[in-house]
Amino acid sequence: MDATAVRTGTEGKTWGGGNQPLGGSYGKLMMWFFILSDGLTFSAFLAAYGFSRFKFIEEWPIADEVFNHFPFLHGVDAPMYYVASMTFVLIFSSVTMVLAVDAGHHMKKNKVIWYMFATIIGGIIFVGAQAWEWTKFIQGEYGAVETNAGRILQFVNTEGERVALEDFAGQLPSERTVLTRSEALWYQSESSMPTVTYSEVLAGFMEDDNILVRTDVINENGQKTILSREESIKKLSEDGVGVVQGANLKHNEYGAPLFADFFFFITGFHGFHVSTGILINIIIFFNVIIGTYERRGSYEMVERVGLYWHFVDLVWVFVFTFFYLV
């Protein structure tokens, strides 16, 4: 049988197999492999975001103007507070997770159960909070006009405060209705229509001398440029093509459409990670309850899912910085 035996000459050496050269079990090392590669994926997304932002540095939306909502504070300009509380929820769920891992090291089953339960609740709150933020982002607030070049023109009054399209748009007779599948020729439909039409916005704008156009160009003071009344009329009548309310992957009332694309993609991918993290946490949670790890004599599975959960928190720390702060 000697001829068939594979001899590598590494028997008994560190990397010869059968031992743990890096002091970790197979499952834990594989989790680190995964986390490293997933971390590189996320950094590629964020680096691509940086690339596009540097490319369109003067027309990039200002985060404080986009994410300034807080539940029950309608119309109040509250940047940062909401996303900061989301961050705290996630950091705290990381703390309960690491406490669960620590309790597992000491084989304290009941503590593991309660800490994991708290972690799952924290994760669910975070995903729910993200859904609310997406809703606000998709709905939009003031609306804007898009130009031929795909640039965004927003509207302010003479004090420089933002004005919603509905507030100054005129009323024109229109027979345009939402296109439904039953009315369309071939599998066409649309989900909704803007509440005002472009011609209504234009008519209302021409009548009201207090409304000015704010372009998406950032001036040297770090604010968006506000045009004079004459420039506004010229800009809007020459360049404007349509109304944008809210944001999707193609149009975006806040500024460069790429901003919305990256927002949906990166926070969405992160939210997907949180969701799968919750799912895996729930599976492990029930395994803890039925005593699987108690019988196995080791709570290492809790530690592995903990690694994943902390990684999700780690990614959020970077997303928070590059989307909301910088």
Next chain:
Amino acid sequence: MAHDASHTNESKSNSAVKRIWTVFIILSVVTIVEVVLGIFRPEFLEDTYLARMKLLNWIFIILTVYKAYYITWAFMHMEHETKGLRRSVVWTAVFLIAYLVFILLTEGDYIHDVYANGFQNWDF
């Protein structure tokens, strides 16, 4: 860290839990500082540029890396792993990400200049 049920003792357990709460306090304080700076945006930090970036943004990024360090080292137990595991994870990530970010941001800046200084008007 070799955790064996038989080696459990209360003092060791307490020190691990204490470390967790210390790190939580550090992360919270750093986050609060970030949020306060993000809301007030002090003018001198906005107007001072270091290596073509606002000082404020440098502060945000450094604080973020500081938080990332604590999450990885304390929460993900990197401080208790062997040197080999630590280096193969951290160095790989740090070098590849630094390279990627440098190259993409340089290219983005260049394309911006091409758009800004070219003869084609992109705003019509």
